[in-house]
Amino acid sequence: MRAYIKDRVKQIIQREPRTLAEFRELVKLVLSRVIMFNAKRGGECSKMTIKQFNNPTAIDARKDYDLSGLEDRLCDRFVWKY
Numbered sequence: 001m002r003a004y005i006k007d008r009v010k011q012i013i014q015r016e017p018r019t020l021a022e023f024r025e026l027v028k029l030v031l032s033r034v035i036m037f038n039a040k041r042g043g044e045c046s047k048m049t050i051k052q053f054n055n056p057t058a059i060d061a062r063k064d065y066d067l068s069g070l071e072d073r074l075c076d077r078f079v080w081k082y
Contacts, residue, residue, distance in 0.1 A: 005033050010070055013077075 012018060012026045067075065 002033075002036060005029050005036075006070075009033075013070065013073065 009026060009029050012022050012029075015022070018026075065071075
């Protein structure tokens with residue numbers, strides 16, 4: 001499952017322009033990956049409130065983690081927040 005998610009995210013990210021359906025799929029894939037990564041506390045994503053979602057704290061993952069090329073490109077496109 002992890003390999004499929006990684007490969008499919010890569011396919012979607014490399015294709016431009018992306019369709020709304022692809023963006024929706026990307027959102028689901030990333031959420032699935034987060035839940036799998038955080039397996040011990042997988043329910044945390046479902047407990048996020050609208051207020052927390054709309055007013056997150058931004059983080060710079062590049063300084064804290066050794067990111068792959070794909071992850072680095074994702075940081076260029078998206079803001080990491082918690």
